[in-house]
Amino acid sequence: xxxxxxxxxxxxxxxxxxxxxxxxxxxxxxxxxxxxxxxxxxxxxxxxxxxxxxxxxxxxxxxxxxxxxxxxxxxxxxxxxxxxxxxxxxxxxxxxxxxxxxxxxxxxxxxxxxxxxxxxxxxxxxxxxxxxxxxxxxxxxxxxxxxxxxxxxxxxxxxxxxxxxxxxxxxxxxxxxxxxxxxxxxxxxxxxxxxxxxxxxxxxxxxxxxxxxxxxxxxxxxxxxxxxxxxxxxxxxxxxxxxxxxxxxxxxxxxxxxxxxxxxxxxxxxxxxxxxxxxxxxxxxxxxxxxxxxxxxxxxxxxxxxxxxxxxxxxxxxxxxxxxxxxxxxxxxxxxxxxxxxxxxxxxxxxxxxxxxxxxxxxxxxxxxxxxxxxxxxxxxxxxxxxxxxxxxxxxxxxxxxxxxxxxxxxxxxxxxxxxxxxxxxxxxxxxxxxxx
Numbered sequence: 480x481x482x483x484x485x486x487x488x489x490x491x492x493x494x495x496x497x498x499x500x501x502x503x504x505x506x507x508x509x510x511x512x513x514x515x516x517x518x519x520x521x522x523x524x525x526x527x528x529x530x531x532x533x534x535x536x537x538x539x540x541x542x543x544x545x546x547x548x549x550x551x552x553x554x555x556x557x558x559x560x561x562x563x564x565x566x567x568x569x570x571x572x573x574x575x576x577x578x579x580x581x582x583x584x585x586x587x588x589x590x591x592x593x594x595x596x597x598x599x600x601x602x603x604x605x606x607x608x609x610x611x612x613x614x615x616x617x618x619x620x621x622x623x624x625x626x627x628x629x630x631x632x633x634x635x636x637x638x639x640x641x642x643x644x645x646x647x648x649x650x651x652x653x654x655x656x657x658x659x660x661x662x663x664x665x666x667x668x669x670x671x672x673x674x675x676x677x678x679x680x681x682x683x684x685x686x687x688x689x690x691x692x693x694x695x696x697x698x699x700x701x702x703x704x705x706x707x708x709x710x711x712x713x714x715x716x717x718x719x720x721x722x723x724x725x726x727x728x729x730x731x732x733x734x735x736x737x738x739x740x741x742x743x744x745x746x747x748x749x750x751x752x753x754x755x756x757x758x759x760x761x762x763x764x765x766x767x768x769x770x771x772x773x774x775x776x777x778x779x780x781x782x783x784x785x786x787x788x789x790x791x792x793x794x795x796x797x798x799x800x801x802x803x804x805x806x807x808x809x810x811x812x813x814x815x816x817x818x819x820x821x822x823x824x825x826x827x828x829x830x831x832x833x834x835x836x837x838x839x840x841x842x843x844x845x846x847x848x849x850x851x852x853x854x855x856x857x858x859x860x861x862x863x864x865x866x867x868x869x870x871x872x873x874x875x876x877x878x879x880x881x882x883x884x885x886x887x888x889x890x891x892x893x894x895x896x897x898x899x900x901x902x903x904x905x906x907x908x909x910x911x912x913x914x915x916x
Contacts, residue, residue, distance in 0.1 A: 488562075488823055490518040490601075491527035493552075494616075495545050496535025498672050498708070500568060501616065502625045504533045506569075507594055509614045514603035520616045529563040530555075531597070534570035536642055540634035545570045553584035565589065567597060569642040591643055615658065618861060621668035621704075621877060622661045626654055630674035632711060634738075635749045635816035636781065639674050646675065648683045655695050662701035667895065668859060669702055671758065675711045677719070690718040697726040703897065704859065706876055707765065708734040712760055713751035720767040730873040731768055736776040736802075740795025741788040744781050749816065754795060772874035774803035777836060780807045780829030782820035789832050791833065796839055801849060801868030803880050804840045806833045841907045848881070848905035855901045855915050858883050860892045868892045870900070872910075883910045890914045 504520065511518040534545035539624065545568075555561050563586050571578065572590035579588060589597045595605040597676060615622045621706040629644040630637070658669060671693075673679065678687025689707075696705055705728055707719070712735055716718075723729045739745050742753045752760075765771060777792065796804065808829035811822040813910045858870040861877065869882040875881045885892065885900055892898060892914075900912035 487517055488601075489527045490530055490531060491522045492515060492518060492520050492531045492533060493559060494521065494533045494635055494837045495548060496533075496537065496541055496569065496896055498623045498787065499625055499674070500533055500668070502613075502623050502672070503568070503591070503594075503615055505613045505892075507533070507597070508616070510594065510598060510606060511601065512600065513606045514601065516601055516603060518599050525560070526562050529565070530561055531565045531567060534566060536568070536570035536573045537638065538807065538812070540810075542570055543739070544771075549578075549582055549585065550787055550848075553582055563600075563844070565597060565600065567591075571643045572827075573638065573870065575631065585755060591684070594609065597654075602613075613661070614659070615664070615666070615766055617877070621667040621670060622666040622862075623670045623672050623854065624654060624657060624661070624696075626674050626689075626863065627647070627673035627679055632675060633751075633816070634751045635636060636738075636778065636812065637745065638812040638815055643811060646678050646682060648679050648681070650683060651680075651688070651692050654692060655699065658696050658699045660875065662699055664879065667701065667740035667897075668704040669696060670706045670708060671696075672708045676707055677710045677715055684741075686714040687714070690722050693719065693722045693729055694726070697722070697728050703728050703871060704730050704871075706732050706734075708876065710735045711759055712737060713758045714762060717763070718765070720764060723768050723771070731771040733764065733771060734772070734774040734876065738776070738778050739781065740777070740792035741784075742791075744784055744788050744792075747782060747783060747817075748778075754791070758795075758799070758826065772800075772802035774876070774880065775799075775801050777806045777808065778807050779801060779832040780824035780826075782811075782817055782822055782824065782826055782831075784809075791823045793835060793839060796836055800843050800847070802839070802874060805838070805879065806836050808833050809895075845905070845907045848907065848910060851902045851910060852900065852905050855899055856883070856912075857897050858885075858895055858900045858912065860885075860896050860898060862894060863887060863892075870898070881908055881910055883912050885912050885914060 492504050494501050532549055535541040552564050556564050566585050567589040571588045575588045627648045630640050633647040661695050808885050816856045856872040860868050860870040862869050866885055866887050870883045899915045901915050902910050902912050904911040
């Protein structure tokens with residue numbers, strides 16, 4: 480490696496993709512710092528001579544963003560602006576051979592489980608004493624907690640098992656220790672994440688153990704909110720809902736990707752559930768936990784999706800009245816079961832259908848938000864932006880859900896504090912509020 484006088488190496492980690500990838504980057508940064516290596520995360524300064532890109536390989540748009548990012552740094556290396564370029568994460572796991580051939584400027588590619596090998600490039604060791612420790616890159620008051628890796632589900636469209644392997648739960652005692660360390664460093668909200676939360680524990684304890692984990696985590700001093708992301712509907716463990724009712728610090732919030740509302744398409748997707756069973760599950764969840772906010776994601780344009788199938792999904796959205804909803808257009812992924820089928824829904828039809836769903840959801844979200852006007856909620860303040868402090872209720876996750884805007888002219892609030900605020904006005908995706916004193 481060329482030197483820059485006596486200047487030490489400085490590493491910049493660039494993270495693409497989902498919150499699970501972000502946790503991986505945080506673990507990587509913790510290990511690098513533990514080896515006394517100067518490292519930053521997504522630094523805006525051009526003072527790093529080594530770049531590590533943690534890639535996403537989930538769908539076409541994410542893959543393209545990852546490739547564009549690698550190419551940008553490859554060009555910077557050609558220009559002498561950086562010395563070394565390493566690539567890790569899902570895209571690297573999935574397409575390592577192709578990437579090595581196409582982008583020779585990259586010094587080394589690593590898969591999703593090859594952090595020890597990456598560390599060797601820095602003459603660094605994987606420090607087992609740092610397991611459970613994590614330097615977070617989010618606002619200090621909330622942190623993601625990855626409770627499992629990989630996935631055992633057979634969903635036809637999904638490449639995650641190809642990149643992340645089989646489901647592997649993290650033992651409860653390790654997660655509790657992580658939560659305690661995070662709480663000591665100021666974390667008040669834990670966002671539980673995994674490819675499939677509801678499968679948690681089957682491999683370790685021979686039973687679904689998410690409810691047990693939630694109880695243990697809710698006992699950790701300093702944790703005021705626990706939030707669930709990515710619950711699979713088939714075989715949903717209903718005892719999770721009992722914990723929501725028992726524990727004040729478990730948010731009445733559930734992120735449950737359902738993927739479609741047509742039984743025909745759900746069967747083709749190998750989801751193990753029908754529309755009728757899905758609707759029955761939603762009804763049971765809402766009856767068991769009154770007021771719960773359910774977030775879901777759907778896919779438009781799966782192979783063979785007819786106009787009739789799409790209209791069924793649209794009616795499903797209309798009837799279910801989800802609190803939060805996102806939708807992807809189908810991405811034809813190599814080596815998945817669905818890749819055997821013709822990707823026969825034109826891109827413009829996929830986009831048009833996705834937009835129709837979001838237009839319908841916007842109307843539902845507006846109506847649901849209007850019902851909040853005049854009510855008071857506990858709000859966690861995330862940041863200040865322009866003339867507003869921006870926060871969230873227990874029914875909203877960072878970056879993807881509603882935000883509460885509180886005028887900075889009237890009250891000075893501290894980032895990371897909880898306040899009580901009355902909603903004065905609402906749009907489709909924003910709530911305006913005033914502090915209740």
